Amino acid sequence: MLRQWAEDKYRLPWTHEAFQNQTILDLMISFWEDYYQKNTIEAKRRPDGEVQFETGDPYIDKWERELAAGIVPDLMEGFDLSRRNRSKIAERDTEEAEREGIDPTVGFRDDYSKLVRSVER
Secondary structure (H helix, E strand, C coil): CHHHHHHHHHCCCCCCHHHHCCCHHHHHHHHHHHHHHHCHHHHHECCCCCECCCCCCHHHHHHHHHHHCCCCCCCCCCCCHHHHHHHHHHHHHHHHHHHCCCCCCCCCCCCCHHHHHHHHC
């Protein structure tokens, strides 16, 4: 496996001096570094097979644990009550528009003209 990986990665034959000057440990370290760069999720896998995410953000870490347990997380739990209510109203209005066959994004437009003018100055 190590031989095949090294030949594929460096596109050199196994007998090349670049490999002969390295120890098996050096090659294994390079192999695992490549593996974990390509398979980043595997770097977070615990011995029991579970993937452990630790972002440092208490909400995101909690949501990751809930998702792993099959629970749908409450992504609004970090917001105050007024913000949650505004979000529910907007969601309800969008669903109502879609039920009536109206595209809720038609007529929506952000005005970036003031931003553009301030950047040009």
